[in-house]
Amino acid sequence: xxxxxxxxxxxxxxxxxxxxxxxxxxxxxxxxxxxxxxxxxxxxxxxxxxxxxxxxxxxxxxxxxxxxxxxxxxxxxxxxxxxxxxxxxxxxxxxxxxxxxxxxxxxxxxxxxxxxxxxxxxxxxxxxxxxxxxxxxxxxxxxxxxx
Numbered sequence: 001x002x003x004x005x006x007x008x009x010x011x012x013x014x015x016x017x018x019x020x021x022x023x024x025x026x027x028x029x030x031x032x033x034x035x036x037x038x039x040x041x042x043x044x045x046x047x048x049x050x051x052x053x054x055x056x057x058x059x060x061x062x063x064x065x066x067x068x069x070x071x072x073x074x075x076x077x078x079x080x081x082x083x084x085x086x087x088x089x090x091x092x093x094x095x096x097x098x099x100x101x102x103x104x105x106x107x108x109x110x111x112x113x114x115x116x117x118x119x120x121x122x123x124x125x126x127x128x129x130x131x132x133x134x135x136x137x138x139x140x141x142x143x144x145x146x147x
Contacts, residue, residue, distance in 0.1 A: 015041055015049050015068070019089055023051050023066060026093035030063075030100040037063070044069070053100065064096055075099065 015023070023039075030037050036056030044050060044067060053064040055078075064083075067074045073092040075084040077099065084095040 022089050022093050026097045027053055027100060064099055066092060066096060
């Protein structure tokens with residue numbers, strides 16, 4: 001019996017229009033005009049297609065990545081951790097949609113600012129109020145003597 005070795009069929013490294021539309025539709029809410037997020041495509045070292053969901057400027061860090069390697073679609077987070085893998089792009093797109101961080105950066109910065117202001121007031125103003133109360137406790141009996 002003869003065995004014929006077939007070479008692995010190499011993908012073109014580019015996304016088809018159908019694949020791109022499925023990915024953009026999955027990230028639709030994340031790519032809304034007010035979010036500041038963008039998407040970009042690229043290739044791995046071996047020429048496999050990749051799709052990146054990028055965070056808002058100025059960082060534009062990769063939040064999620066979908067790669068097509070040998071007919072399989074691989075979903076990873078921005079740190080390169082595997083989130084999901086399957087041959088069906090629609091199924092991967094559903095997992096990608098669920099994996100998108102939904103809290104906007106503006107909201108996170110607003111909450112952080114509020115906590116910083118509240119902490120500053122707590123650390124700086126509260127001791128003044130406590131000291132004022134202690135002074136009041138010490139001087140009220142003396143003020144009562146004048147009344």
